Amino acid sequence: MQIPPQAISNQINILIMSIKTKMRPFRHPKEQRLSDFPCGKEGILRTLPAPTSPEVLRLLEMGMVDGSLIKLLRRGPFGGPLHVAVCGTQLCLRQKEAALFFVQWID
Amino acid sequence: MDTFKIKPRVLLVGNPNAGKTMLFNRLTGLKAHVANYPGITVDLREGNLNLPSKNQVCVVDLPGTYSLYSRSEDETVTVKGVLGQLGPSSISDLIVAVVDATQLKRNLYLVSQLLDLKKPLLLALTMMDEVQRQGIEIKTLLLSQRLSVPVVSLSSVTGVGIDALLVEIDQWVKLQTAQVEPSRSTHSQTLHKPSATDITKRYQQIEVWLQGVLKNTIKTPKKKRFCADDILLHLFWGPIFLILVFAVMFESLFLGATPFMNGIENGISYFSNIVRSFFPDDSLIGSLITDGIISGVGSVIVFIPLIAILFLFIGVLEDSGYLARATFLLDRFMSKVGLSGRAFVPLLSGFACAVPAIMATRVIESKKDRFVTILVTPLMSCSARLPIYGLLIAAVFASAPPLWGFIEIGALVMLSMYGIGIIAAFGVAALLKRFVLKGPTPSLILELPPYRMPRWSSLAQNIWTRIWLFLREAGTVILAMTIILWGLFTFPRNETQQTTKNQSEIQAQIKNSYAGQLGQLIEPVVAPLGFDWKISVGILSSFAAREVFVSTLGVMYGLGHSQDETKMTLKEAIQNDINPQTGKPVYTPLVALSLMIFYSLAMQCMSTLAATKKETKSWRWPAFQFSYMTVLAWLCSFALFQAGSALGF
The missing domain is CATH 3.40.50.300 (P-loop containing nucleotide triphosphate hydrolases)
Structure with a gap:
């Protein structure tokens, strides 16, 4: 089986990003990827220090900035996109993009 | 100054x-x-x-x-x-x-x-x-x-x-x-x-x-109130509701439009008979006006109620904010084939007309993803295909009893025609993405707008604009085509037996006309799909615009009746068309299905090709689009007709 190079570079990107997040000194113990966050919960959005992907930049510009309150409303059927409420609006984004954001639990 | x-x-x-x-x-x-x-x-x-x-x-x-x-x-x-x-x-x-x-x-x-x-x-x-x-x-x-x-x-x-x-x-x-x-x-x-x-x-x-x-200004904190998204985007109920919306749309497209269409149809044939009575039996002008222009343009105008209902539904979906929810529900499929989430609206507007739909692809960021969407958008059944579906379904499937008492067979056939277009679009997109325009799976970043009540005035305005566009097309392209077709069907004229023409002589005259000869020339290519020379003429003529198929049949059957009998509607003419060799009806359900599939997949629209050329800034892509769609249409119709014939339908 041949693995497409895109998938490999994606994985490497995610790995690098997760290392970067681990190096962050103030990392909250209850911090999770947005893509793994439970439905119906609210949390504080944490972005990676240096987002490079244009999708992340677009989401940042649409109000998904570090420190804002985010609520994961639901996931789409058949492993579909995520429906979130952030910055006074409702957005939907695919799992792949959601994996590039972190959410800090509110106790 | x-x-x-x-x-x-x-x-x-x-x-x-x-x-x-x-x-x-x-x-x-x-x-x-x-x-x-x-x-x-x-x-x-x-x-x-x-x-x-x-x-x-x-x-x-x-x-x-x-x-x-x-x-x-x-x-x-x-x-x-x-x-x-x-x-x-x-x-x-x-x-x-x-x-x-x-x-x-x-x-x-x-x-x-x-x-x-x-x-x-x-x-x-x-x-x-x-x-x-x-x-x-x-x-x-x-x-x-x-x-x-x-x-x-x-x-x-x-x-x-x-x-x-x-x-x-x-x-x-x-x-x-x-x-x-x-x-x-x-x-x-x-x-x-x-x-x-x-x-x-x-x-x-x-x-x-x-x-x-x-x-x-509201002091008390809001309690969690009922939210429509809880049901409409529910993992289970969401998709069910989506299917229901489309089922209702097609059922009403079929049931709601029929009485209006019959009314217009009767009106046109009544009008045609009156006009006919002003001219002597053999006058060429009279034939041009009644058999040519009125049957040709009239047979297309009949479908205005269908177009109006289609745009009413599209308008309500757009204005209510449900469209964005449908994108959310269906995104998994879009991402599986590698389409951008933003391709949903272009594809959906493809149901109306591929030309604005291709322009709507400008919202897609990646050029490759945009081209994939442009190439597959014309596979979505546009409103110009509705008259053909409508005519064939009304002529062939309308008499069938409803399934389980409430699902009209006609509505089901129409739904499957739209379904075939969608499946083909997704399949072709997946292939293009895999082999031709390779690239990473694009993202979907979409804002879900709040639900709003559709504003009926703007909805009516939009429907009227669409009807007007349709009428304008009927008055220009289709009118010109019907006059040309009338000429092609009428000449060369058999001058010897002018006075007493019976049905078979008229048929022979049409078959020997320029259009008839042209049709017979093409016939071998489409015969494996179950089409005769008459349908061939229709297919050839619809390369100007798809609706012209209906007016071609209108002109052909308009000319094809003998003068003494009362004028039949196009639907009746199709039902009564008998193959002289076999003695069976020409339009069997299998032929009708094969023809509809051909129309749902074939690229027969000059304006769409022009739009593709404009948006891709190259002749290569429209040429590719034209060839792959025509080949796909031929192959699918061929497979259906041969399989159906082998099974004895």
Whole structure:
């Protein structure tokens, strides 16, 4: 089986990003990827220090900035996109993009 | 002389779905298409506005954008417009930032970028009626002081606040006439790719601006109220509801339109008989008018009720905000084939017409993904295919008893025709993405707009525009084609036995006409699909436009009846057409299905090819689109007809 190079570079990107997040000194113990966050919960959005992907930049510009309150409303059927409420609006984004954001639990 | 000076421009800039086009329609009195979905406007639109002071300005509606750092073609148009790179440079621009007041924070991000440009700026807070309903008060004066630009709050729906906006624009125009040199300094900073810290800083600034501006007048905290999305986007009920919506749409398309269509059909044949009686039996002019123009154009006009109902449904889906939810529900399939989530709207507008749908692909950021969408969009069954489906279903399947008592077979057949188009579009997209236009799976970043009640006046307006377009096509392309076809079917004329013509002689005459000869020339190519020479002529003629197929049959059967009998409707003529060799009807259910599949997949639209050429800026892609679709259509019809014949249908 041949693995497409895109998938490999994606994985490497995610790995690098997760290392970067681990190096962050103030990392909250209850911090999770947005893509793994439970439905119906609210949390504080944490972005990676240096987002490079244009999708992340677009989401940042649409109000998904570090420190804002985010609520994961639901996931789409058949492993579909995520429906979130952030910055006074409702957005939907695919799992792949959601994996590039972190959410800090509110106790 | 100042009177000949170029009019100053007012640019409407704002986030997608902020209501720019609705405000534009309000200001100019024009009727541009609006919908409750981000990214409906993909190109700039201009209109004139008469100010209270008798001055006139040009209002420009620009495509929506979240940022001045543009990624897709529609956003590039906006950025160019804002920087004054569109049109002659001597015009002075006023930027009206259209801000959705229900989402002030997010909308102010673009405003903060616009402020950096140091150009004349004016803030228009729209959707104030919704803000008031939510019990929120916005202190516009405070906001205006903080941003040091004028702020006007208005509602394009009710018209409140429009006058205040006009006064503000007027003041700017007066200032312009006093000022000699318009300031056109370009601040390039915002056009670079913004960094994350830059974005965060801007949002922090917005927080400062908004402090004390928003005031919630409802004191008690809101309890979690019933939310429509809980059902409509539910893991299980969401898809069920989506299927139900489309089922109702097709059932009503079929049941609701039939009585109106029968009415128009009877009216046309009554009219035709009256006109006929004014001419002697053998007059060529009489034949041209009744058998040619009235049967040809009339047979297409019959389908107006179908078109109206289709656009009623599309309009309700767009205006209510459900369209974005449908994107959410179906996105998994789109991402599986590698289509951009933003391809959903172009594909859906493909149900109306592929030409605007191909233009709507401008919202897709990646060029490759955009091309994939352009190439597969014409596979979606457009409204020009409706007359063909409608005619064949009415002629062949209408007498079948409903399935389980309530599902019309005709509606089911029509639904499956649309289904075949969708499956083909997705299949071809997956193949193209895998082998031709390779690239990573694109993203979906979509704002879900709030649910809104459709506005019936604009809905009626939109339906009327569509009907008018359809009528105009019937009056131009189809009229010209029917006259040509009438000529091709009538000549060479068999002059020897003019007086007593019986049915078989008339048939022989048509078969020997130029069109008949042409049809028989093509027949071997389409015979494996179950089509005879008459259908071949129809297929050939529909390369001008798909509806021409119906008018071709109209002309052919119009000429084909003997003069003494009363005129049959086209539907009856099709039902009574007998194959002389076998003695069986020409239009069996299998032939009808094969023909409909051919029409659902074949590329028979010059305007679509022209649109593809325009958007891809190359002849290669339209040529490829034409060939793959025609081959696909032939193969699918061939497979169906041969399999069906082998099984004995």
